Amino acid sequence: MNLKKTLCVFLSAAMLLLPLSACGKREESQLDTTIDEGVDTATEITGYGKPDGSISPLFLSEGDKIAVISPSSLPSREQVEATVKGLREWGFEPVEGKYVAPEVRTMEQCMEDLLWALEDPEIRAIFCVRGGYGSTEVMDAMTEELIAASNRMIIGYSDISAYHSAWTVAGLPSIHACMSGTFTGLPEACAEAELRMMKGEIPSYECEAGELCRTGSAKGILIGGNLSTVSASVGTAYDSAAMGKPYVLFLEDVGENLMHIHRYLTVLKHAGVLDNAAGIVFGEWTELPADGDGNFGDDRGGKFESVADMISKQFLSDADIPVAFGFPAGHGNVNYPLLMGAEVTLTVTEDSFTLSWTE
Numbered sequence: 001m002n003l004k005k006t007l008c009v010f011l012s013a014a015m016l017l018l019p020l021s022a023c024g025k026r027e028e029s030q031l032d033t034t035i036d037e038g039v040d041t042a043t044e045i046t047g048y049g050k051p052d053g054s055i056s057p058l059f060l061s062e063g064d065k066i067a068v069i070s071p072s073s074l075p076s077r078e079q080v081e082a083t084v085k086g087l088r089e090w091g092f093e094p095v096e097g098k099y100v101a102p103e104v105r106t107m108e109q110c111m112e113d114l115l116w117a118l119e120d121p122e123i124r125a126i127f128c129v130r131g132g133y134g135s136t137e138v139m140d141a142m143t144e145e146l147i148a149a150s151n152r153m154i155i156g157y158s159d160i161s162a163y164h165s166a167w168t169v170a171g172l173p174s175i176h177a178c179m180s181g182t183f184t185g186l187p188e189a190c191a192e193a194e195l196r197m198m199k200g201e202i203p204s205y206e207c208e209a210g211e212l213c214r215t216g217s218a219k220g221i222l223i224g225g226n227l228s229t230v231s232a233s234v235g236t237a238y239d240s241a242a243m244g245k246p247y248v249l250f251l252e253d254v255g256e257n258l259m260h261i262h263r264y265l266t267v268l269k270h271a272g273v274l275d276n277a278a279g280i281v282f283g284e285w286t287e288l289p290a291d292g293d294g295n296f297g298d299d300r301g302g303k304f305e306s307v308a309d310m311i312s313k314q315f316l317s318d319a320d321i322p323v324a325f326g327f328p329a330g331h332g333n334v335n336y337p338l339l340m341g342a343e344v345t346l347t348v349t350e351d352s353f354t355l356s357w358t359e
Contacts, residue, residue: 038327041208044205046205049201062092067125069117070097072135075129080129136236157226164223165225173342190335205354207326207328208326213324220248221245222250223249224251231268241277250283252284280322324346339357
């Protein structure tokens with residue numbers, strides 16, 4: 001090896017030993033440092049009401065059979081067992097899908113579990129064990145008619161947002177709520193609200209309003225969920241924002257920096273999803289990089305103070321609709337249930353905002 005090659009090898013090796021900050025990156029000790037936004041909103045359940053009469057038969061009673069599947073990523077055996085045990089303690093009869101938690105599975109096996117959960121006449125609802133990834137691919141093989149004919153709700157959140165959208169298009173409500181985590185540490189108030197919603201008692205929420213909230217009142221079907229999943233559903237056969245009905249949009253996400261959140265919102269902006277909303281509720285933004293990695297505000301007039309600040313300035317500067325920030329639903333420790341695909345009223349004042357489902 002000649003001197004030039006030797007020097008290059010030496011310098012390359014030396015660079016691997018340098019702290020990441022020496023190359024203009026974050027220190028390694030900072031890589032796992034994250035912050036959360038919208039997770040500490042003061043929230044009160046002000047009462048419970050009955051759902052619209054047309055959807056009342058979809059809610060559950062003690063002893064009903066519930067399919068336990070994972071139509072996105074594979075869960076652990078422990079997550080499945082916690083879900084089964086918890087649903088049984090709630091008085092239901094959980095039935096595991098054939099491929100809910102093998103070590104590996106094919107996409108076809110994942111679809112087989114979902115088809116079984118939709119078609120088995122004894123199943124009354126579908127409870128997802130976890131989210132993750134894969135719902136949009138599975139939904140490509142499902143039809144609106146198949147979902148509508150099932151006449152049963154699906155329960156979950158995160159990647160399950162694609163299913164919420166599909167259920168809404170099919171004319172069925174669904175429940176955006178915690179999954180296996182319901183039975184492994186979810187606050188009691190959230191777990192109780194989830195159980196009561198599954199049985200047809202719908203909570204009304206009152207939350208503290210922040211300074212970036214925009215006052216007003218709006219009514220429409222509640223759509224949305226996980227931002228990245230919702231943006232991947234735009235233009236598909238299960239795009240609930242394209243139904244031509246008034247809607248209130250809910251969005252949250254986890255592990256995304258401002259640049260990624262901006263990119264997903266740009267997709268929704270270009271597709272008209274933001275502009276056509278009667279009102280918007282933003283939930284929790286969790287596991288954000290604490291040092292602002294991906295905060296592109298420097299070349300757009302200054303850094304943003306928060307995700308809410310970025311949304312207000314970049315996407316809603318001219319919007320004349322009610323907007324709420326910080327509803328406690330998403331990937332934080334507090335995750336209140338939401339009835340998707342059903343008509344909801346959002347009211348925002350200077351001090352508070354409320355969500356209530358009309359009878």
